[in-house]
Amino acid sequence: MNVPGREINPHISVDCVIFGFSTNQLKVLLIKRAHTGPSGKRIKDHKLPGDFITINEDLDLAASRTLEELTGLKDIYLQQFAFFGRPGRISNRVDIDWLNATTGHEIQRVVTAAYYSLINITETNSDFAIKNNAAWIDIQQVPDLAFDHDTIIANGLKHLQKTLRNEPIGFELLPEKFIIRELQSLYEVILGCALDNRNFRKKILKSKYMVQLEEKQSGVAHKPAYYYRFDRNIYEKHKKESLGFNF
Amino acid sequence: MNVPGREINPHISVDCVIFGFSTNQLKVLLIKRAHTGPSGKRIKDHKLPGDFITINEDLDLAASRTLEELTGLKDIYLQQFAFFGRPGRISNRVDIDWLNATTGHEIQRVVTAAYYSLINITETNSDFAIKNNAAWIDIQQVPDLAFDHDTIIANGLKHLQKTLRNEPIGFELLPEKFIIRELQSLYEVILGCALDNRNFRKKILKSKYMVQLEEKQSGVAHKPAYYYRFDRNIYEKHKKESLGFNF
Numbered sequence: 001m002n003v004p005g006r007e008i009n010p011h012i013s014v015d016c017v018i019f020g021f022s023t024n025q026l027k028v029l030l031i032k033r034a035h036t037g038p039s040g041k042r043i044k045d046h047k048l049p050g051d052f053i054t055i056n057e058d059l060d061l062a063a064s065r066t067l068e069e070l071t072g073l074k075d076i077y078l079q080q081f082a083f084f085g086r087p088g089r090i091s092n093r094v095d096i097d098w099l100n101a102t103t104g105h106e107i108q109r110v111v112t113a114a115y116y117s118l119i120n121i122t123e124t125n126s127d128f129a130i131k132n133n134a135a136w137i138d139i140q141q142v143p144d145l146a147f148d149h150d151t152i153i154a155n156g157l158k159h160l161q162k163t164l165r166n167e168p169i170g171f172e173l174l175p176e177k178f179i180i181r182e183l184q185s186l187y188e189v190i191l192g193c194a195l196d197n198r199n200f201r202k203k204i205l206k207s208k209y210m211v212q213l214e215e216k217q218s219g220v221a222h223k224p225a226y227y228y229r230f231d232r233n234i235y236e237k238h239k240k241e242s243l244g245f246n247f
Numbered sequence: 248m249n250v251p252g253r254e255i256n257p258h259i260s261v262d263c264v265i266f267g268f269s270t271n272q273l274k275v276l277l278i279k280r281a282h283t284g285p286s287g288k289r290i291k292d293h294k295l296p297g298d299f300i301t302i303n304e305d306l307d308l309a310a311s312r313t314l315e316e317l318t319g320l321k322d323i324y325l326q327q328f329a330f331f332g333r334p335g336r337i338s339n340r341v342d343i344d345w346l347n348a349t350t351g352h353e354i355q356r357v358v359t360a361a362y363y364s365l366i367n368i369t370e371t372n373s374d375f376a377i378k379n380n381a382a383w384i385d386i387q388q389v390p391d392l393a394f395d396h397d398t399i400i401a402n403g404l405k406h407l408q409k410t411l412r413n414e415p416i417g418f419e420l421l422p423e424k425f426i427i428r429e430l431q432s433l434y435e436v437i438l439g440c441a442l443d444n445r446n447f448r449k450k451i452l453k454s455k456y457m458v459q460l461e462e463k464q465s466g467v468a469h470k471p472a473y474y475y476r477f478d479r480n481i482y483e484k485h486k487k488e489s490l491g492f493n494f
Contacts, residue, residue, distance in 0.1 A: 011258035012332065012358050059332040059358065083330045083360050085259065085306040111259050111306065111358070113330050166413050 008052040010105045013112040014063040015050030015149070016078060017156035018071075019190075020121040020136050021173045026189050027121065027136040028153055031070055033146055037097045047146035048153070049134065050112065052103065063115045071134040078115040081159040082152075085111035089148045098146070116156040118190075120173045139192075164190050168209070171230035177213055179225040180204060209235035255299040257352045260359040261310040262297030262396070263325060264403035265318075266437075267368040267383050268420045273436050274368065274383040275400055278317055280393055284344045294393035295400070296381065297359065299350065310362045318381040325362040328406040329399075332358035336395045345393070363403040365437075367420045386439075411437050415456070418477035424460055426472040427451060456482040 018029035030046040037043055049070040053062040063078050090096060090110055099107040121136060137143070142153065163169055170186050184200045204210055209231045217224035265276035277293040284290055296317040300309040310325050337343060337357055346354040368383060384390070389400065410416055417433050431447045451457055456478045464471040 009258070009356065011256070053332075055356070056334045058334060059330065080329055082327055083306065085300075085360065087303045087305060109256065109302070111360070113332065113358070 007055045008103060008105070009055055009057075010052060010103065010107050011110060012059075013050055013052045013110050014059060014066055015048045015084075015112050015114050015152055016063055016067045017048060017081075017114060017116040017153055018067070018073065018076065019116065019118045019139075019156070019160055021118065021186065021189065022121040022136075024185060024189055026139045026192075028139055028142065029071060029073075029134055030137050030142070030145075032133045032135065033098065035098050035101065037094060043094050043098065045144045045146055046135075046137070046142075046149075048149045052110075059113050060115075063113070070132060072132050073119075076117050076119060078117050079159075081114055081116050082155055083111055083113050084148060084152055084155075085109075086148065092147070095147050112152070114152050114156060116159060118160055118169060118173070161191055168230060168232075168235055174230075177215065177227040177229050179217060179227060181225060183228075208238055254302045255350060255352070256302055256304075257299060257350065257354050258357060259306075260297055260299045260357050261306060261313055262295045262331075262359050262361050262399055263310055263314045264295060264328075264361060264363040264400055265314070265320065265323065266363065266365045266386075266403070266407055268365060268433065268436065269368040269383075271432060271436055273386045273439075275386055275389065276318060276320070276381055277384050277389070277392075279380045279382065280345065282345050282348065284341060290341050290345065292391045292393055293382075293384070293389075293396075295396045299357075306360050307362075310360070317379060319379050320366075323364050323366060325364050326406075328361055328363050329402055330358055330360050331395060331399055331402075332356075333395065339394070342394050359399070361399050361403060363406060365407055365416060365420070408438055415477060415479075415482055421477075424462065424474040424476050426464060426474060428472060430475075455485055 016029075020027040020029060029049060031049050033043065033045050033047050035043045049067050051062070051066040051070070053059060057065070060078065060080075064076070067076060067078070068074050087109060090099070090107065096107070099105070139153075139157065142150070145153075164187065170183065170190070173186060174182055180201055183204065184195060184197065187200070188195055211229050211231045211234070213227040213229060215227045217227070263276075267274040267276060276296060278296050280290065280292050280294050282290045296314050298309070298313040298317070300306060304312070307325065307327070311323070314323060314325070315321050334356060336359075337346070337354065343354070346352070386400075386404065389397070392400075411434065417430065417437070420433060421429055427448055430451065431442060431444070434447070435442055458476050458478045458481070460474040460476060462474045464474070
């Protein structure tokens, strides 16, 4: 985005892959790109929220700044996961024209630093995202994307899935008390596959940081399930003593 | 390194953090940097094997190329782990002078893509490394480093430790048959802490891919220990069925 008085570093950009979880769906936050090329051809596709860094701007701060400017999302914890620097990644005529038109620079090679985050859509101000030409798109229905943003999303998803298998990031997306079925759904949605109910239950209940509450579901047609909570203190204690070997 | 006819991209570099495991030691591969500054002052310190990428060079290939040119190490699997782009990371006068002298460019801001690898020192041709001004330095005794290379190494070590806890990368550094005590030493050396013998044994023996052999140690003063081997097939099968939850 060409803001007057803001000098960009035309060699380095940042891109944010923001995954949004809502009941039974995993979405990704995309920006609509509508632009008329030099030939008068109208371009309509999507891109990740991202931008060139400015001169003297820290990469992490550039990622937060860009995300807020383009989508309105603030105070999101962004995690670096990879950089993308294939020499030919900006070779599509549409992308070159768009960069030249929006930045006023002859852009050549750009290495982009990619960040990801996983948030609960219901807890974020999704109105603001909509105001800013941003949209939550189902991960299974991602449309045509600019540059190599399809590769960046695919890579970001792999990182998210790996993190979900190794760290308790899932609990932050659930209510404080939840039933095991809700936790399993979250894993299924993010991992993109069905999981065996019995195995899931067995494995998750082995972990000492899953604390069963006395309260059960009420008003359900089936046998009511117990609520559980995630105990971060037990987890931190267990983690210190643990060696891992989750391989 | 300024090679005639090789045009560099002065905005982006690669750096390689090569960890070397040898019995009871973790080392890192460093390059000696000796240079006389414009004031005539002699600079002697160390840096990571790294270089600017050239125009049109892929980042991953630039990392392999640089490592081979500077240390002689070939065919090493290099894993991206982070990028470092703090605006002030090249602000030390010595570093600025050295970059100008070695590249012939007025270098300003550089974002570096960092890669790491873990190799068995005894299995690599360490002679070649020594010929090329490279040296294996004990991770506990890393001397003064150029740029922000201390931060890059510290960050690389964290990534290595995390990977060791979550993936079976340790076995590749041991002989095909090994005793549990050898495996524990490897974990202790890389994690940089002593581990409880009983807990380690209990945890590692739970994993189905550790196969006990019939053979025991011979010619030892203490009670001979059984040899084990790592079964990658069992591991791959287990991994497919596994959900992780190693948190």
